[in-house]
Amino acid sequence: MNRALRRATPVALATAAALLLAGCAAGGGPEGGTSDADCLDVSSGPLSDGVKVEGEFGASPTATFSAPLEADELERTVVIEGDGDVTEDGDKVNVIVSAYSGATGKEAFSQPATIPVGEEEVFEAFRSGVECLPVGTRSVTVAPASALYDGAGNETVGIAPGESVVIVIDVVEVQETPKPAEWTKDVPEVKFGADGAAPTVTLPATPPPAEFQLKVLEEGDGDEVQAGDNVTLHYQGTSWDTGEVFDQSYGGEPAQFTTDAVIQGFGAALVGQKVGTKLIVTIPPQYAYGTEKSEQNPLAGQTLVFLIEIEDTAPAAG
Structure with missing residues (x-):
C-alpha cells in the first residue's frame, strides 16, 4: 500500500496531519484499549535526550x-510531563507538532494538528508523542529516515531522502467537536456562477466574527453526512482578514476527503448536513490553523470563510 502522505486533500484545507499520515501502518500499534501494553514502546536515548527545547508550551x-x-x-x-488526563484510544488530540531536519537542524514545519490516538495510518514517529500521554506533555522524538515517508523524505517541507528527523509535540487538549451557531448577522453576499463557474463571495465591511457560525443557503434532501464520512463537494475559501480567495475546487473536479482529514471547523460544518446542501461558514482561527501566526502557514491566525456545496457522502473505506 502507498505510504506517501495524502495528496487528494487540498493543501489549504489539510491540517498538519496530512504530513503525518501513512497509507498503512509501518508496524504494529494499538488496536483498541489503553493499557500500557497497547501503548507504543519508545524509550529515551542519547539522541532524544540531547535535544534542547525552549519556548512556551x-x-x-x-x-x-x-x-x-x-x-x-x-x-x-x-521534556515536560503533563498533569492532565491520559490520552486514550479513539481520542482526537489537538497538538502543536514541530519537525526539524536532522541534517541541518533547521525547522521543517511547526503548526497545529489533530492526531487520532490509535490510528495506525499515522506514522509511529508522530504517534509516539501523543499516545497514552497526559495532556500538557511535551516530548521529543528522534526518528530515522526509515520511520518516515519510506525513507524518501518529503520535498514539500524540505526533508531530504535518507534524513533523520527531530519531532517536538505538545499535547494541548483532547478535542471536543465544535458546534456552529446559526449565522444571522453580517452574512456575506453569495452569487453562484453559471455552468460550474466560480461563485463570488462578498464579505461585509465588518471585523471578522469571533464565533464559529454557519448559514444554510439551500438545504438538500440527500443522505446526511456522518462524522468520518468521505464527502464529495465543491468549496471556495476566503480569508476574512485579507478578503482574498486562497483556495477553491470550482473550475475543476469536486474535492473528496473525509471529515476528519481537514481543519476542525470545516469538518464540523459538514457533519449533520444533507447531500445537496449549499452553506457558508465562518471559522475563527482556533478551529482553523490556530491563533498563533506562522511563517510556515500564512493562514494561521486568520478567520476563514468557506462556501460549500455537498454533492455526495459515503462511509470512509475501512
Whole structure:
C-alpha cells in the first residue's frame, strides 16, 4: 500500500496531519484499549535526550541539537510531563507538532494538528508523542529516515531522502467537536456562477466574527453526512482578514476527503448536513490553523470563510 502522505486533500484545507499520515501502518500499534501494553514502546536515548527545547508550551518551540544527527531507531524523551488526563484510544488530540531536519537542524514545519490516538495510518514517529500521554506533555522524538515517508523524505517541507528527523509535540487538549451557531448577522453576499463557474463571495465591511457560525443557503434532501464520512463537494475559501480567495475546487473536479482529514471547523460544518446542501461558514482561527501566526502557514491566525456545496457522502473505506 502507498505510504506517501495524502495528496487528494487540498493543501489549504489539510491540517498538519496530512504530513503525518501513512497509507498503512509501518508496524504494529494499538488496536483498541489503553493499557500500557497497547501503548507504543519508545524509550529515551542519547539522541532524544540531547535535544534542547525552549519556548512556551502550546506555541511553536525552538529545538537545538548537534547536526548532522543520524538515528538508527526511534527515541523519545519527555521534556515536560503533563498533569492532565491520559490520552486514550479513539481520542482526537489537538497538538502543536514541530519537525526539524536532522541534517541541518533547521525547522521543517511547526503548526497545529489533530492526531487520532490509535490510528495506525499515522506514522509511529508522530504517534509516539501523543499516545497514552497526559495532556500538557511535551516530548521529543528522534526518528530515522526509515520511520518516515519510506525513507524518501518529503520535498514539500524540505526533508531530504535518507534524513533523520527531530519531532517536538505538545499535547494541548483532547478535542471536543465544535458546534456552529446559526449565522444571522453580517452574512456575506453569495452569487453562484453559471455552468460550474466560480461563485463570488462578498464579505461585509465588518471585523471578522469571533464565533464559529454557519448559514444554510439551500438545504438538500440527500443522505446526511456522518462524522468520518468521505464527502464529495465543491468549496471556495476566503480569508476574512485579507478578503482574498486562497483556495477553491470550482473550475475543476469536486474535492473528496473525509471529515476528519481537514481543519476542525470545516469538518464540523459538514457533519449533520444533507447531500445537496449549499452553506457558508465562518471559522475563527482556533478551529482553523490556530491563533498563533506562522511563517510556515500564512493562514494561521486568520478567520476563514468557506462556501460549500455537498454533492455526495459515503462511509470512509475501512
